[in-house]
Amino acid sequence: MAARPGSVTFVAVLTYINGILNIIGGVVILLTRDQMAAGNSATLGGITTAAIISLLLGIVVVIVARGLLRGSPGARAVVTVVMIIDLFNGLFLLFNSQVAGGVIQILWSLLIIVLLYTRRANAFFTGR
Template sequence: MPNRPGSVTFVAVLAYINGILNIIGGVVTLFTRNSMVPSSDAGALAGITTSAILSIILGIVILIVARGLLNGSRFARGLVTVVMILNAISGVILLFSLQFFSGILEILWAVVMLALLYTRRANAFFAARASG
């Protein structure tokens, strides 16, 4: 069994951080959404609520799957990839909910995570774990 490269460990740690931040951000957004838009704008309020709930769910999934990354699970890698794509979509939703800073941060985080998850060394590690 090959040793896990530091880059994969780093990605897993970033995944844990991402999961925690998603949960915290979602909870904060959920509890402060009424102060973000006028109560008469039901569409914006629904968008913010949806984004907050999606952020919490994605955070929980990321925490669970991050452990699989440490073990070299290709399933976990694929799932994190899907979650990061959904996270980027959540960031776009935030942009349309007039939460530009949060939206840009979520999009950038997803791009960085995906870039790190598919480095040459990470590819070799996951390939070796799948064949071994």
């Protein structure tokens, strides 16, 4: 059984932060979506959709982040899938006039995915 590498601990912390930020961001966007859309109903729908996706993904990520610390392959798979969805949500934000938020979300998701699949992380998760 491999010892938990620091990168996995770092990813777990990043995953908790990601989940919390997604929840906060989703709430803020929902509360300010009318101002962000500036009367454009098509943009309003896109912004609302992105906010709801952020909220749901944030909740899932916070729930499964603890499993990463225990070396759960299931938690790793769930976080990977959620980060891929989060990545696409970042692209969605890019195309709905939320460029800065979209870029940050994409880069953050890629960082977590890459760190989850390093050689040491693979040994940790397969050793469980």
